[in-house]
Amino acid sequence: MCEANAYLCKDGKEELVLEAVDVLENEGDQVRIANIFGEQKVVKGKIRSMSLVDHKILLEE
Amino acid sequence: MCEANAYLCKDGKEELVLEAVDVLENEGDQVRIANIFGEQKVVKGKIRSMSLVDHKILLEE
Numbered sequence: 001m002c003e004a005n006a007y008l009c010k011d012g013k014e015e016l017v018l019e020a021v022d023v024l025e026n027e028g029d030q031v032r033i034a035n036i037f038g039e040q041k042v043v044k045g046k047i048r049s050m051s052l053v054d055h056k057i058l059l060e061e
Numbered sequence: 062m063c064e065a066n067a068y069l070c071k072d073g074k075e076e077l078v079l080e081a082v083d084v085l086e087n088e089g090d091q092v093r094i095a096n097i098f099g100e101q102k103v104v105k106g107k108i109r110s111m112s113l114v115d116h117k118i119l120l121e122e
Contacts, residue, residue: 002063002113025110036114047108049086052063053097 004055006033008043014058017041021057031059065116067094069104075119078102082118092120 006021007014020035024047031047034040045061064081081096085108092108095101104120111118 002116004063004113022114023110023112024108026108047085047087049084051084052065052113053083055063 002052002055003036004050004052004057006043006057006059008045009048009058009060017043017059024057033057063113063116064097065111065113065118067104067118067120069106070109070119070121078104078120085118094118 003020003022005019006017008017018033018035018041021033022036023034025032031043043059045059048058048060050057064083066080067078067082068075069078079094079096079102082094083097084095086093092104106120106122109119109121
């Protein structure tokens with residue numbers, strides 16, 4: 001299982017946005033994320049970093 | 062093994078930049094990518110999209 005959890009960095013804290021993320025798409029000033037269960041979220045912000053081995057995606061506003 | 066291959070979209074083609082990528086970091090107008098073998102590359106551009114299940118990361122200039 002190679003999905004990752006997506007967190008939004010906000011005020012120095014990491015807030016879980018979506019678990020088991022498969023797809024990320026950068027769309028201008030927002031990021032669309034979708035997980036393996038078919039759930040989707042659109043986050044205003046951008047991808048800051050990720051570690052696939054740690055299964056962690058960090059987004060920032 | 063949850064790494065992904067990173068491709069750069071250039072003139073409508075996908076060019077392999079680095080295999081077995083673990084870490085991506087967005088640094089202003091460039092993206093630093095590092096793989097599980099300790100190789101690093103810095104690409105001028107940004108993350109366009111990725112699918113972790115397909116092990117594919119797309120960057121664009």
